[in-house]
Amino acid sequence: MNSTKVIDFKRYSSIHIGGVKEILVINEIGDYKDFQIIGRANNLLVSPKCEKKFAILGEAFDYIKEENDLIYVGCATSSGKLLTYTRKNDIANLEFLAKLPGNLGGLVKMNAGLKQWEIFNYIHSIKTKDGYILKENLDFSYRETKIDTIVYEVVFHKESGFSQSKQNEFTKMRDNQPQMASAGSCFKNPKGDFAGRLIEAVGLKGYRVGDMEFSNTHANFLVNHGNGTFEDAITLINLAKQRVKEQFKIELETEIIIFN
The missing domain is CATH 3.30.465.10 (Uridine Diphospho-n-acetylenolpyruvylglucosamine Reductase; domain 3)
Structure with a gap:
């Protein structure tokens, strides 16, 4: 049986940003085209103002x-x-x-x-x-x-x-990544290059807006120092895109999935 539950994206999502929403818990295969599945919200950046209908898969799956x-x-x-x-x-x-x-x-x-x-x-x-x-x-x-x-x-x-x-070996490779609240890699690596290298090259490694920062540990991780907001995160994402495009003529694509 399907059911609903209330989640607070500020606690539920790995980047600790977002509002409180009622979501659908799906336990039966069906057509849920009006819903966006969020899983464990590990690579999501959700605006508190977002009106989208969200769902997760339940224990049946x-x-x-x-x-x-x-x-x-x-x-x-x-x-x-x-x-x-x-x-x-x-x-x-x-x-x-x-x-x-x-x-x-x-x-x-x-x-x-x-x-x-x-x-x-x-x-x-x-x-x-x-x-x-x-x-x-x-x-x-x-x-x-x-x-x-x-x-x-x-x-x-x-x-x-x-x-x-x-x-x-894989655990060791991931230990080089920041351990703070984040949504994982912010941008996809462009062909033949690394998003982290590009962000660092345009002077944004360790750059901070409010409580959001391109991590000093790994520049392609957008980390939340505690009270980061959706607006702070978007400001940094847009700034990185703009600077990398100006300096390298490369269009950075977000790996984070953004819901306004």
């Missing part, structure tokens, strides 16, 4: 099961839960989920990963309201997909051989 060399994972399952499962069951290839926050639905929608490791490398198919769709029939690229409907389940190829050393 939090599961992991295996069948015929495939792993079926409900899209409300957290990355941490799936990583633990693969470690316990000696399953290879998903070690890059270490310290990659979020639910599987969000990770699939944005083809999440780390450098060249991305989730679509290991996907067999996804399940939407229209049934299963094979990976080869989906439009996806670096940190992006053209999936415009709710993904309820993701199916992975199963290979044995979990690598603890790979997991340690």
Whole structure:
């Protein structure tokens, strides 16, 4: 049964910005085209004035099961839960989920990963309201997909051989990222370059507006020192886009998803 719950985006979202909203909790596959799925709000920047209808997948979609060399994972399952499962069951290839926050639905929608490791490398198919769709029939690229409907389940190829050393390597790579409230990488890396390098090159590493800042640890992380506002965040995002375009003729694309 579907239900509703009230969440405060200032506490719920990883960047700690937004207002209080009633959201739909989906436990039945259906057509919810008027709703925006938010998962764990790990890469979202939501305005307190946003009028959009939001939803999350409920417990009905939090599961992991295996069948015929495939792993079926409900899209409300957290990355941490799936990583633990693969470690316990000696399953290879998903070690890059270490310290990659979020639910599987969000990770699939944005083809999440780390450098060249991305989730679509290991996907067999996804399940939407229209049934299963094979990976080869989906439009996806670096940190992006053209999936415009709710993904309820993701199916992975199963290979044995979990690598603890790979997991340690991924954890170490992520330890270089800021540990403060943020929505992860602010911008996608342009082809052949790094957004963090460009932001630093235009003098914005450590640059602060109110309580929002392009982190001194990693310039492509927009961090919240406590009371950052939506307006502060947008000011910094627009400033980075403007300066990088002026100096390098590169259009930075946000990786953060913004809801005005």
